[in-house]
């Protein structure tokens with residue numbers, strides 16, 4: 001063995017107190033589950049805390065299933081307002097028992113679990129000492145817990161929770177399986193984002209147990225009844241120039257409807273680009289769609305709107321938000337104004 005020269009530059013720094021979470025490594029799934037369950041006693045009242053999104057909601061439901069018969073009480077509380085229609089549909093259709101953190105007294109619970117997050121991710125979470133933290137985001141510093149399971153390589157905590165259930169040979173009910181499938185699909189963007197073979201295997205396992213009608217209804221719930229009128233407006237305003245479709249909707253109550261309409265109009269045959277804009281809180285919001293083939297929506301958004309406000313996205317999807325004050329002749333913005341801003345950049 002060749003001897004390495006000792007590094008003379010290594011000066012001993014005064015030790016700073018950085019708390020690093022002690023992530024336990026387990027030899028097997030069995031050992032991991034056993035250690036998790038050993039954190040709880042029959043008389044425990046358990047509070048599961050989440051930032052509610054499909055992955056965290058499904059994971060919380062799975063955790064409740066894992067421990068509900070081993071403790072005296074399990075409550076799932078969320079710190080954020082649930083606004084996305086898909087997520088509201090998920091909670092309603094799968095009858096997921098959730099309460100807002102504000103509505104309960106955390107001091108009435110002697111055990112606390114954090115799922116799909118780490119304490120530094122949210123000021124509300126930092127107020128608590130957690131007994132269990134299970135997550136798939138990169139590990140953050142400044143906290144610790146008796147049981148920590150963080151696997152950043154996983155696409156979803158829903159997959160990790162599915163492994164816990166499988167290890168204990170608990171067969172998920174239809175609602176739980178459907179929730180977990182939706183959690184995995186959402187966080188991996190239907191497996192288009194990075195994930196592991198475990199995510200795929202969990203998906204396959206859950207697929208047999210879920211209800212595809214429920215899943216479809218959850219995934220399809222993207223439009224409020226009150227937003228239907230914006231489709232009429234969008235269609236009335238549509239102008240097509242050289243396979244590019246433009247439509248400005250005027251004031252909108254929520255920029256999400258612009259996204260829904262842009263995705264819808266992106267289905268039109270022989271249209272290469274879709275530009276849908278609207279006014280939201282004194283800003284012009286522009287949603288851009290294209291097929292991404294020899295086109296780059298993100299770069300175009302940057303080029304056109306980058307200096308005026310926020311602009312960004314990927315090859316096939318992009319978004320820009322510009323304060324109206326930064327636009328020339330912004331007093332009466334129309335579909336023609338939208339065309340004028342963008343056409344300049346296409347002529348180059």
Ligand SMILES: [Mn+2]
Pocket residue numbers: 055056116136155156157187
């Ligand atoms: Mn997640």
